[in-house]
Amino acid sequence: MGSVGKSKGQDELCVVCGDKASGYHYNALTCEGCKGFFRRSVTKKAVYHCKSGGSCEMDMYMRRKCQDCRLRKCRAGVYDVHPQEFGAVDHLLVNHILFDQDVITIFLI
DNA sequence: GTTCCAACGCTGACCTTC
């Protein structure tokens, strides 16, 4: 539920923060903010740590406070979109997996 | 010890290129 909704006009919401998504970015339906943040984090190999243990609810306010939870949900969103096409994802996705060991955990599920 | 100003960093949206 929620994941496979109807693709229509502008009803698509960001799978990370719930804001209005501008389209697909890195195989995930995200907004401009998460798009830029995702690219920034990968480019700079930034590593964040959540103060609450990584179990924060993502919304338009907490997304700015918990970068760790945001980046985590960004990755989860990618797998939620194409969970069965893991071996067929773009080269960029493979690059993300190699950069984050945490992603391996989700991959094994 | 408190308050104000300046500098730096991060986020969000827009434009350009592939």
Next chain:
DNA sequence: CGAAGGTCAGCGTTGGAA
């Protein structure tokens, strides 16, 4: 046309000086 990447401006946070 769509997506990815790059760029610019605005806001927030942090540090230093008065």
